[in-house]
Amino acid sequence: xxxxxxxxxxxxxxxxxxxxxAGTPKIEFSERNWDFGRTPQQSTVSHIFWxxxxxxDTLKGISARVP
Amino acid sequence: xxxxxxxxxxxxxxxxxxSTGAAQTPETKPVTVSSSDTVSGFNRLEITADVKPKxxxxxxxGYAPYSLEFKERKKGKFEEMKVEFTSKGQKEYRFKVxxxxxxxxxxKLNQETLMPGKMVELKVKPVKTLPAGTVKKSITLxxxxxxxxxxxxxxxxxxx
Numbered sequence: 001x002x003x004x005x006x007x008x009x010x011x012x013x014x015x016x017x018x019x020x021x022a023g024t025p026k027i028e029f030s031e032r033n034w035d036f037g038r039t040p041q042q043s044t045v046s047h048i049f050w051x052x053x054x055x056x057d058t059l060k061g062i063s064a065r066v067p
Numbered sequence: 068x069x070x071x072x073x074x075x076x077x078x079x080x081x082x083x084x085x086s087t088g089a090a091q092t093p094e095t096k097p098v099t100v101s102s103s104d105t106v107s108g109f110n111r112l113e114i115t116a117d118v119k120p121k122x123x124x125x126x127x128x129g130y131a132p133y134s135l136e137f138k139e140r141k142k143g144k145f146e147e148m149k150v151e152f153t154s155k156g157q158k159e160y161r162f163k164v165x166x167x168x169x170x171x172x173x174x175k176l177n178q179e180t181l182m183p184g185k186m187v188e189l190k191v192k193p194v195k196t197l198p199a200g201t202v203k204k205s206i207t208l209x210x211x212x213x214x215x216x217x218x219x220x221x222x223x224x225x226x227x
Contacts, residue, residue, distance in 0.1 A: 025073075027104040033113040034166075036207060037217020039087055040133040041120050045205035045219050046084040047166060049112055051100070053073035060103040062071045064081055064112075066096055 026055030027062075083114055084203065090118040116219070127156030128181065128210070134221040137193055142227055147192040150220055157183045160212035164189070168204035171197060172222060191222060199226045 030050035039045055053059040070079040083098055098112040119125070121133050130152045137145045152162065160181045167174040177188040191206065207219045 023075075024106050025102070025104045027100070027102050027107055027110070029100075029112060032111075033115065034083075035217055036085070036114065036116040036205070036219040038119050038123055038126075039116040039219045040123070040221065041087050041089055041091070041118055043134050043205075043221040044084055044086045044203045044223075045116065045207075045221050046082055046168070046203065047114065047205075047207075048168075049081045049083065049098075050078055051073070051081055052078035053075055055104065055106075056075060058075065058103075059073040060071070062068060062073065062079070062100070062102045064068060064083070065099045065101070066083065066085075067099070 023056035025053055025057045025059035027059060028052045028054045083112075085114055085116060087116060087118045090116075091120060093117045117216075126216075127154070127158060128160065129153045129155050130218065135191055135223070137222070137224040139224070139226050145193040145197070145224060145226075147190055149191065150189040152181055152187045152189070154181050154183050154185055158213050159183065160210050162187055162189075163209045163211075164206060165209045165217070166205075166207040168206070168222075170194065171202060171204055172206070174206045189220070191220075193224055197224060197226055201225055 034047045036045050068081050073079060085096060095113055095115045100110045130150055135148045137148060140146055162176055162179050162181060164174050164176060171194060173192045175190050181187045202224045205219050205221045207217055210216050210218060
């Protein structure tokens with residue numbers, strides 16, 4: 001019984017340790033909003049936001065949508 | 068978007084284009100960004116534009132043209148164009164180019180202070196390595212003085 005409990009404790013510690021080492025991606029933006037200010041009608045304007053992965057694993061499947 | 072996957076510490080650009088259409092009011096558009104980051108929770112960006120009919124008569128600064136359209140003189144050769152900002156009031160303003168499409172255009176002010184009754188020029192020139200086809204970008208200026216506001220000038224080229 002005591003041996004089984006010891007195995008269980010070791011298994012839990014191992015699982016927690018493995019999870020903490022797996023790493024997580026974290027997205028960071030250069031800014032969260034951009035104001036064009038006074039902009040003429042019937043025109044197209046653009047701005048570049050920078051995205052950085054500041055996490056501890058690869059950031060995947062990045063896509064953007066403007067509704 | 069140039070990359071859809073980023074290694075640890077890597078970065079990429081996300082270009083958002085916005086067509087103003089016939090709007091006549093301040094417009095805010097949300098941009099939803101999806102990725103494998105499920106921890107941050109934040110995935111929303113915003114762009115805002117104070118869309119104005121031409122001419123923009125509410126300012127004590129007149130400017131023209133409202134947008135720049137470059138015509139190709141020879142293959143890959145474009146003339147420099149300029150926007151003139153003219154004071155119509157008694158206030159002094161400072162101008163600063165805060166955003167322009169690096170790698171596509173060069174944008175320079177001939178001076179940063181607009182004195183009453185005077186003029187400031189924004190000179191814009193496409194770079195030599197401009198890609199073929201239609202390029203639509205914009206230049207944003209911060210104007211400071213008694214009032215603080217921004218002005219965005221759309222720029223477009225048609226190259227062969």
